[in-house]
Amino acid sequence: MRGLFIVLALLGPISAQAEIVVPTRTIRAKEVISVADLEVKAQQVPGAVTDVDHLIGQEARVALYPGRPIREGDVGPPAIVDRNDLVVLVFDRQPLSITAEGRALGRGAVGDRIRVMNLSSRTTVTGFIRSDGQIEVK
The missing domain is CATH 2.30.30.760 (SH3 type barrels.)
Known part of the structure; x- marks a missing residue:
């Protein structure tokens, strides 16, 4: 057992990489997000969405740009009532x-x-x- 710790110590620090979800294209505000619009990227960003299923069918509240992290406040349920309806x-x-x-x-x-x-x-x-x-x- 002691030998295992020595081997791990010699390997150096092990860094865990988290995954985030990013858009594959520019998604405009008020647009509903589909599976084809998203990809998973190996990166760690505090506050970024990590679950693709959480975003599918949601509406973009702001413009989302390719490769940039999506935050919880950037999306929400799709609007069913528009202004002047x-x-x-x-x-x-x-x-x-x-x-x-x-x-x-x-x-x-x-x-x-x-x-x-x-x-x-x-x-x-x-x-x-x-x-x-x-x-x-x-």
């Missing part, structure tokens, strides 16, 4: 349920908080985006 506003407190038409004043994904103008009253309200694209007003 017509949306349905929903206020649901049993037994009362109210729906109205509105215009999105921002862009967002499921669960994001967004401002919407009620088209009937021209009042601006804030709500959360549901998976069906409706805005739940609280």
Whole structure:
């Protein structure tokens, strides 16, 4: 056993290389990322994404350039509501349920908080985006 430690000491320090995920092409903001857009690179960068599966189907929040590391904040779920989209506003407190038409004043994904103008009253309200694209007003 002691001989093994001596051999390892003579070999010198062993450096472990981590892998990061980098784009293979320029990915513009608001573009959905696919498998063909990514490659794994042997490098260690603190805060860089290391799992390809975490990025597939996500939307770029900023421009991503080839060979540069992708950070967690650079991507997110794809937006389902764009600015100026017509949306349905929903206020649901049993037994009362109210729906109205509105215009999105921002862009967002499921669960994001967004401002919407009620088209009937021209009042601006804030709500959360549901998976069906409706805005739940609280």
